[in-house]
Amino acid sequence: MRWIAWCALGMIAAPAGAETLYVSNERGNSISVIDADAGRTIATWPVGGRPRGITLSRDGRFIYLCASADHAVQVIDRATGKVVAELPSGQDPEQFFLSRDGATLFIANEDDAALTAVDVAARKVAFQVDVGGEPEGVAQSPDGKWVVVTSEEDNVVNWIDLASRTMAEAMPVDLRPRHVEFTADGRELWVAAEVGGTVQIADVATRKVIDTLRFAIPGVASYRILPCGIRFTPDGRTAIVALGRADHVALVDVATRKVRAYVPVGRRVWHVAVGTDGRRAYAANGLSDNVSVIDLAAAKVVATVAAGESPWGIVVAP
Numbered sequence: 001m002r003w004i005a006w007c008a009l010g011m012i013a014a015p016a017g018a019e020t021l022y023v024s025n026e027r028g029n030s031i032s033v034i035d036a037d038a039g040r041t042i043a044t045w046p047v048g049g050r051p052r053g054i055t056l057s058r059d060g061r062f063i064y065l066c067a068s069a070d071h072a073v074q075v076i077d078r079a080t081g082k083v084v085a086e087l088p089s090g091q092d093p094e095q096f097f098l099s100r101d102g103a104t105l106f107i108a109n110e111d112d113a114a115l116t117a118v119d120v121a122a123r124k125v126a127f128q129v130d131v132g133g134e135p136e137g138v139a140q141s142p143d144g145k146w147v148v149v150t151s152e153e154d155n156v157v158n159w160i161d162l163a164s165r166t167m168a169e170a171m172p173v174d175l176r177p178r179h180v181e182f183t184a185d186g187r188e189l190w191v192a193a194e195v196g197g198t199v200q201i202a203d204v205a206t207r208k209v210i211d212t213l214r215f216a217i218p219g220v221a222s223y224r225i226l227p228c229g230i231r232f233t234p235d236g237r238t239a240i241v242a243l244g245r246a247d248h249v250a251l252v253d254v255a256t257r258k259v260r261a262y263v264p265v266g267r268r269v270w271h272v273a274v275g276t277d278g279r280r281a282y283a284a285n286g287l288s289d290n291v292s293v294i295d296l297a298a299a300k301v302v303a304t305v306a307a308g309e310s311p312w313g314i315v316v317a318p
Helices: 002-008
Strands: 020-025 030-035 040-046 051-056 062-067 072-077 083-088 093-098 104-109 114-119 124-130 135-140 146-151 156-161 166-172 177-182 188-193 198-203 208-214 230-232 238-242 248-253 258-264 269-274 280-285 290-295 300-306 311-317
Touching: 020 051, 020 062, 020 280, 030 051, 040 300, 051 093, 062 083, 062 093, 072 093, 083 114, 104 135, 104 146, 114 135, 114 146, 124 166, 135 177, 135 188, 146 177, 156 177, 166 208, 177 230, 188 238, 230 269, 238 269, 248 269, 258 300, 280 311, 290 311
Parallel strands: 051 311, 093 135, 269 311
Antiparallel strands: 020 030, 020 311, 030 040, 051 062, 062 072, 072 083, 093 104, 104 114, 114 124, 135 146, 146 156, 156 166, 177 188, 188 198, 198 208, 230 238, 238 248, 248 258, 269 280, 280 290, 290 300
């Protein structure tokens, strides 16, 4: 009982060896710490205002969190749940991407129409690049050459050349692009266009859209299908796409670009994460205040875990 009580206060982390989920609760100003194997929340950590983007440091010791209302990226010690530092982030950070070497955070500043690159060790801004209005989704190419950031307002994906730290191209995409994800081989960029209701696939070599995926769920009105978060399984064969107010995720075969299953989850699924062994996915459901645990082989939800108020982002740690 004492161990459970201390967990509820957020004083300790998950048991060693467990697969742990960290969920940013946008309206709860908190992080839910979930033992994925046990299927329960074991701690709730208070954090800054309107937490959204969330990721892990490369060594797994820290969580980086966009505290959007506080205009900061918070650094949280996984062992204690305490905020140990705040990084400069520009105005209203929403999503970010930790560089492949773990040294730089690339942050989308919604209010500034800018991408801010922060030197993590020095805790200072390395550079900024002006991009289109309302930037959100961010990713770095596997070869490290490009950072891409979506512009929800201008309906483009901005390609930033890291060698020159300049924007090379604004690639037109469907309405309100919210998230971007490179395939592991670096050949394709998948773009979730929320209002367009599509996921578009761009060829990285030409920086052109080469295919558009559309979704149709029996019994769900098309206007409710609002693609947002995308994640790939470790083997690269399946893309898990959060479909927003459709209250489903799509499991897409990457090779054929065909939907193999729609999985009903909680209300307004915003972002998803994939387990370290690729057998399970986790969906953050913003209007039902919970997380759905999805068996990917069976294409069904096998557990639902309560989280905080308005789960937004989610990340998995072994």
